[in-house]
Amino acid sequence: MPEAPLDWAVVMAGGIGSRFWPASRRARPKQLLPLAGERSLLRSTVERIRELVPPERTLVVTSAALAEATRAELPELPPANVLAEPLGRNTAPCVGWAAAHVRRSDASARIMVLPADHHIGDEAAYREVLRRGLGACEGGALVTVGIEPTRPETGYGYIETGEAEAEGVHAVRRFVEKPNRRRAEQFLAAGGFLWNSGMFFFRADAILAAIEAHLPGLATGLAAFDEAAARGQESAAVEGGYADLPNVSLDHGIMEKAQDVRVVPGSFGWSDLGSWTTAWELADKDAEGNASASDALFVDAHGNYASAPAGKLVALVGVEGLVIVDTPDALLVVPRERAQEVKAVVSALAAQDDPRR
Amino acid sequence: MPEAPLDWAVVMAGGIGSRFWPASRRARPKQLLPLAGERSLLRSTVERIRELVPPERTLVVTSAALAEATRAELPELPPANVLAEPLGRNTAPCVGWAAAHVRRSDASARIMVLPADHHIGDEAAYREVLRRGLGACEGGALVTVGIEPTRPETGYGYIETGEAEAEGVHAVRRFVEKPNRRRAEQFLAAGGFLWNSGMFFFRADAILAAIEAHLPGLATGLAAFDEAAARGQESAAVEGGYADLPNVSLDHGIMEKAQDVRVVPGSFGWSDLGSWTTAWELADKDAEGNASASDALFVDAHGNYASAPAGKLVALVGVEGLVIVDTPDALLVVPRERAQEVKAVVSALAAQDDPRR
Numbered sequence: 193m194p195e196a197p198l199d200w201a202v203v204m205a206g207g208i209g210s211r212f213w214p215a216s217r218r219a220r221p222k223q224l225l226p227l228a229g230e231r232s233l234l235r236s237t238v239e240r241i242r243e244l245v246p247p248e249r250t251l252v253v254t255s256a257a258l259a260e261a262t263r264a265e266l267p268e269l270p271p272a273n274v275l276a277e278p279l280g281r282n283t284a285p286c287v288g289w290a291a292a293h294v295r296r297s298d299a300s301a302r303i304m305v306l307p308a309d310h311h312i313g314d315e316a317a318y319r320e321v322l323r324r325g326l327g328a329c330e331g332g333a334l335v336t337v338g339i340e341p342t343r344p345e346t347g348y349g350y351i352e353t354g355e356a357e358a359e360g361v362h363a364v365r366r367f368v369e370k371p372n373r374r375r376a377e378q379f380l381a382a383g384g385f386l387w388n389s390g391m392f393f394f395r396a397d398a399i400l401a402a403i404e405a406h407l408p409g410l411a412t413g414l415a416a417f418d419e420a421a422a423r424g425q426e427s428a429a430v431e432g433g434y435a436d437l438p439n440v441s442l443d444h445g446i447m448e449k450a451q452d453v454r455v456v457p458g459s460f461g462w463s464d465l466g467s468w469t470t471a472w473e474l475a476d477k478d479a480e481g482n483a484s485a486s487d488a489l490f491v492d493a494h495g496n497y498a499s500a501p502a503g504k505l506v507a508l509v510g511v512e513g514l515v516i517v518d519t520p521d522a523l524l525v526v527p528r529e530r531a532q533e534v535k536a537v538v539s540a541l542a543a544q545d546d547p548r549r
Numbered sequence: 550m551p552e553a554p555l556d557w558a559v560v561m562a563g564g565i566g567s568r569f570w571p572a573s574r575r576a577r578p579k580q581l582l583p584l585a586g587e588r589s590l591l592r593s594t595v596e597r598i599r600e601l602v603p604p605e606r607t608l609v610v611t612s613a614a615l616a617e618a619t620r621a622e623l624p625e626l627p628p629a630n631v632l633a634e635p636l637g638r639n640t641a642p643c644v645g646w647a648a649a650h651v652r653r654s655d656a657s658a659r660i661m662v663l664p665a666d667h668h669i670g671d672e673a674a675y676r677e678v679l680r681r682g683l684g685a686c687e688g689g690a691l692v693t694v695g696i697e698p699t700r701p702e703t704g705y706g707y708i709e710t711g712e713a714e715a716e717g718v719h720a721v722r723r724f725v726e727k728p729n730r731r732r733a734e735q736f737l738a739a740g741g742f743l744w745n746s747g748m749f750f751f752r753a754d755a756i757l758a759a760i761e762a763h764l765p766g767l768a769t770g771l772a773a774f775d776e777a778a779a780r781g782q783e784s785a786a787v788e789g790g791y792a793d794l795p796n797v798s799l800d801h802g803i804m805e806k807a808q809d810v811r812v813v814p815g816s817f818g819w820s821d822l823g824s825w826t827t828a829w830e831l832a833d834k835d836a837e838g839n840a841s842a843s844d845a846l847f848v849d850a851h852g853n854y855a856s857a858p859a860g861k862l863v864a865l866v867g868v869e870g871l872v873i874v875d876t877p878d879a880l881l882v883v884p885r886e887r888a889q890e891v892k893a894v895v896s897a898l899a900a901q902d903d904p905r906r
Contacts, residue, residue: 491893505905507894509883526866536848537864548862
């Protein structure tokens with residue numbers, strides 16, 4: 193891989209992850225938690241790409257509120273590599289700003305954009321897909337990764353593949369919004385539909401050209417940041433100008449409109465870790481289907497997920513399919529299949545300005 | 550009530566209450582917990598009889614392990630009024646030893662014997678029954694209180710009433726062991742069957758005479774304690790001799806055998822607080838049937854009981870009929886109707902010598 197030294201990674205780590213309350217909090221969101229292993233999801237993301245991209249060329253975009261915690265979690269990164277958004281404006285400004293950073297070093301550098309809060313089961317297969325994605329964007333294409341679906345999932349967008357452009361690289365026929373159950377089943381039966389993973393590959397100049405073409409307001413804002421950066425005043429420009437950037441996703445704002453868009457199909461034990469339900473699915477379980485991230489005692493209990501601080505005993509008697517997450521100041525009990533609804537708790541706490549949110 | 554100054558109370562407070570784990574522990578059993586209100590069950594017991602019997606004539610019998618905590622909970626009692634059993638020998642030795650104490654002051658004093666861990670809903674009605682019980686034992690009878698049943702309960706023994714001896718005082722036809730469901734329903738339909746409450750009234754000399762007649766081994770042991778007490782050495786005698794006392798209940802050992810046994814029917818919102826299920830039944834509940842002894846947030850949750858330390862939030866989403874009891878080092882989740890099974894947790898912890906039992 194002679195071109196490897198020029199590649200960059202952009203890790204999107206601005207999520208608030210309220211679906212993992214009470215483990216996740218405003219000041220300690222999902223990506224900073226060890227939800228599937230011993231290391232935080234963010235650290236896992238950075239470490240598993242290290243053989244492709246070193247820390248010096250890994251940028252992490254997060255919120256200003258989380259910048260300090262993010263730098264502390266990744267001390268091997270130069271502090272300036274953690275870009276702090278004054279407020280969230282969805283993924284197009286996030287990726288655009290990071291690409292502008294990369295362009296200042298090397299306009300033709302290839303960039304891989306990765307969410308900070310996903311789980312990867314097969315890291316070798318994953319890196320193989322990353323290498324393929326980098327190769328596919330070499331000539332200026334915008335490339336995404338599509339996950340081979342294993343169930344009729346209604347929680348993800350889909351990508352319909354077009355004809356093969358190279359080995360393991362397809363044209364994109366179209367992006368499809370989250371389907372209903374019936375359509376999701378049709379997609380699975382038909383084949384040729386992949387889950388939209390939120391991972392991207394492109395050259396810095398290619399994505400910035402696409403932004404200029406399809407999101408001129410964003411291009412103008414990024415040009416102002418570049419200009420301020422040349423004067424050593426980028427922070428002030430970002431602080432003052434970020435709110436004016438268009439609030440739009442990279443998918444909607446660019447990928448669905450651009451011409452040369454490709455998809456690399458992948459199958460590497462991917463999970464977006466969307467809720468406690470997923471945490472249970474990924475966890476080691478006993479013969480009764482119980483998973484515990486702590487000291488637990490199960491008496492005629494089945495299919496439960498229990499997490500509590502070290503030294504604390506969780507005793508479950510005669511209960512089934514529950515998620516129980518205990519922290520020093522808040523405890524959640526919810527059926528596994530309703531774990532998404534924890535967002536209602538966080539909303540209720542926010543409405544009362546409760547600090548435990 | 551001219552005779553009131555001579556009355557004594559004996560509060561039986563030796564229970565271990567493992568059914569209230571994790572709130573109850575070896576060192577902090579049920580009677581020391583505020584399970585139905587702000588005060589501990591033990592303190593409530595002593596305070597609600599204060600207008601009948603002052604602290605100086607209230608004896609509390611507990612285990613040696615709990616003597617210090619019991620004295621701390623009831624600082625208004627003379628420390629010597631807390632009698633510490635070196636080991637539990639059921640209720641006959643407990644009551645006999647306390648009666649021997651009373652006899653040293655006044656052989657003809659009337660004694661009311663009360664469990665420390667019951668809940669009383671209507672305290673005025675309760676005290677009326679206590680006054681009636683004291684009156685009924687005046688002439689030497691052994692008197693018990695029978696609760697008017699409100700459901701076909703299979704968890705209690707029953708007392709079948711005989712003819713009326715005075716207003717609100719009946720002869721006892723027989724004591725009945727815990728019935729099966731069918732018999733309990735027959736009792737309820739037939740009338741004349743009362744729940745055996747474990748409360749008793751008798752003169753000190755009367756119960757000690759009955760012990761001499763029906764449990765001579767206990768009488769011999771108590772005589773040895775009296776003799777040692779006269780020499781100021783009762784503690785050593787109890788320490789050395791308690792294990793030799795017969796391990797039998799007052800019901801089986803005395804009440805079922807004695808001649809002049811009476812029962813005072815009562816109806817005063819009585820509950821033996823047998824499990825977390827009962828705690829939920831007695832607690833104030835919201836419109837959805839949820840009760841919480843702490844800061845709680847219920848989202849589409851019904852009929853739950855939640856208890857946690859101060860400052861901790863319990864969030865229940867989409868769950869029904871659960872008991873959730875959180876403490877700093879242990880958390881219990883169990884369906885309300887299976888709350889009795891928490892004993893299995895305590896047994897498992899004891900088998901592993903886990904200090905959290």
